[in-house]
Amino acid sequence: MEPIVQYKEIHKSFGDTxxxxxxxLDIRPTEKIAIIGPSGSGKTTIIRLLMTLxxxxxxxxxxxxxxxxxxxxxxxxxxxNEKHLRSVRKDIGMVFQHFxxxxxxxxxxxxxxxxxxxxxxxxxxxxxxxxxxxxxxGLSDKYEAYPSNLSGGQKQRVAMARALVMKPKIMLFDEVxxxxxxxxxxxxxxxxxxxxxxxxxxxxxxTHEMDFALEIADRVxxxxxxxxxxxxTADEVINKSDNPRLQxxxxxxxxxxx
Amino acid sequence: xxxxxxxxxxxxSQGAWTTISIFLVSTLLAFIMAFVAGLSRLVKNPLIRGFxxxxxxxFRGTSLIVQLFWLYYAVPMLFNINLGSNWWVGVIAIALNYxxxxxxxxxxxxxxxxxxxxxxxxxxxxxRFQRMRYIILPQALRLMLPEFGNYSIxxxxxxxxxxxxxxxxxxxxxxxxxxxxxxEGPMAYMMVLIMYFIIALxxxxxxxxxxxxxxxxxxx
Numbered sequence: 001m002e003p004i005v006q007y008k009e010i011h012k013s014f015g016d017t018x019x020x021x022x023x024x025l026d027i028r029p030t031e032k033i034a035i036i037g038p039s040g041s042g043k044t045t046i047i048r049l050l051m052t053l054x055x056x057x058x059x060x061x062x063x064x065x066x067x068x069x070x071x072x073x074x075x076x077x078x079x080x081n082e083k084h085l086r087s088v089r090k091d092i093g094m095v096f097q098h099f100x101x102x103x104x105x106x107x108x109x110x111x112x113x114x115x116x117x118x119x120x121x122x123x124x125x126x127x128x129x130x131x132x133x134x135x136x137x138g139l140s141d142k143y144e145a146y147p148s149n150l151s152g153g154q155k156q157r158v159a160m161a162r163a164l165v166m167k168p169k170i171m172l173f174d175e176v177x178x179x180x181x182x183x184x185x186x187x188x189x190x191x192x193x194x195x196x197x198x199x200x201x202x203x204x205x206x207t208h209e210m211d212f213a214l215e216i217a218d219r220v221x222x223x224x225x226x227x228x229x230x231x232x233t234a235d236e237v238i239n240k241s242d243n244p245r246l247q248x249x250x251x252x253x254x255x256x257x258x
Numbered sequence: 259x260x261x262x263x264x265x266x267x268x269x270x271s272q273g274a275w276t277t278i279s280i281f282l283v284s285t286l287l288a289f290i291m292a293f294v295a296g297l298s299r300l301v302k303n304p305l306i307r308g309f310x311x312x313x314x315x316x317f318r319g320t321s322l323i324v325q326l327f328w329l330y331y332a333v334p335m336l337f338n339i340n341l342g343s344n345w346w347v348g349v350i351a352i353a354l355n356y357x358x359x360x361x362x363x364x365x366x367x368x369x370x371x372x373x374x375x376x377x378x379x380x381x382x383x384x385x386r387f388q389r390m391r392y393i394i395l396p397q398a399l400r401l402m403l404p405e406f407g408n409y410s411i412x413x414x415x416x417x418x419x420x421x422x423x424x425x426x427x428x429x430x431x432x433x434x435x436x437x438x439x440x441x442e443g444p445m446a447y448m449m450v451l452i453m454y455f456i457i458a459l460x461x462x463x464x465x466x467x468x469x470x471x472x473x474x475x476x477x478x
Binding site: 051052053086089093094098100104113118162163166 | 372375377378380381383384392396397
């Protein structure tokens with residue numbers, strides 16, 4: 001199967017800090033990938049590059065065969081403009097650590113606005129689809145509520161519904177439970193679990209929920225010091241790897257959990 | 259004493275329409291300038307940004323009364339540009355001056371909206387324009403309201419300067435009244451103050467209202 005996303009020799013620096021040092025990664029269309037690793041290892045940066053929130057310093061990213069950050073102008077490679085970026089990223093959706101809901105819009109309008117503006121969908125169709133999706137994440141009684149009236153877990157479920165109505169082929173999850181109170185983490189993970197089981201899309205999760213990542217991921221990447229240090233099934237990475245940095249990371253992690 | 263006060267008010271009211279009309283039109287133009295300049299300072303094009311920055315800094319950095327005299331006396335002579343009546347000169351000077359100040363309110367309000375809002379907009383594939391129009395501006399506008407209220411009160415008070423280029427506003431009639439009734443000078447100026455205050459009352463009320471709306475709009 002052709003990969004839906006390809007990273008080729010991707011580097012990213014912020015000023016003098018070299019965060020990603022040559023990432024190579026192919027993602028299959030329905031693959032669920034979990035990225036784990038110490039903080040500051042560049043996990044979040046990997047998916048932010050794909051969402052076009054950051055520009056790579058070097059290297060290429062392909063989405064469905066299209067070069068994301070470069071476009072052809074009369075046979076020459078040029079930095080992508082807004083139009084090119086919009087056409088390539090249309091199949092990518094993202095959920096953020098801090099939800100980033102639109103506070104001036106109701107829950108329903110948070111979902112309806114992008115459908116009407118970006119997908120040019122008719123208002124009533126957009127409303128129907130949005131309600132369906134909000135029902136799916138368990139918020140059918142909150143259509144007219146504003147984000148400020150919701151709990152963190154509810155906000156994050158709205159954020160997922162909002163990303164899902166756009167029917168992305170690739171969904172990115174950026175530490176989506178890190179800002180939640182511990183008792184609200186479960187309801188958000190349940191939605192992701194449901195997506196992983198029933199939806200065809202590719203998913204990339206950057207997460208600290210180690211057990212959850214291992215449970216749903218087809219492949220686990222251990223990112224360390226800007227490179228993919230280990231890659232394989234959950235079992236291979238967690239139980240069979242003898243990478244000392246990974247062992248240390250897991251040990252520290254288990255300690256924190258207890 | 260009381261009847262003289264009422265008489266003076268009646269006399270001053272001849273200038274009320276000049277004051278109010280200058281206030282209304284220059285405030286409207288100042289708002290437009292504020293948005294044009296405020297947004298221009300946020301675009302990528304360095305030429306537009308540089309040009310706007312020069313405008314803003316010049317008009318913020320010099321006094322309104324000097325600008326008024328420039329537009330009224332100097333510009334017509336130097337560039338052979340006639341801005342029409344002195345009413346228009348007054349309106350344009352005030353609009354340019356306060357537009358420059360208020361453009362900073364527009365700019366800083368837009369910049370103060372959380373970066374996550376823009377990122378969510380990008381993740382939903384909204385265009386740059388759509389993000390500004392549907393996500394950033396509606397939130398930024400609420401932040402601007404209280405400041406806009408304050409500035410509109412300041413513009414009203416600023417209109418008193420136009421009497422210096424021969425416009426017959428409230429202050430102008432106050433001066434005339436005093437010069438023909440010297441003993442009533444203090445009373446005349448007292449009434450001028452009261453008249454400005456009465457006109458300002460609805461503005462004060464409006465800016466309080468703006469603050470309330472603004473407070474409601476924050477927190478996600």
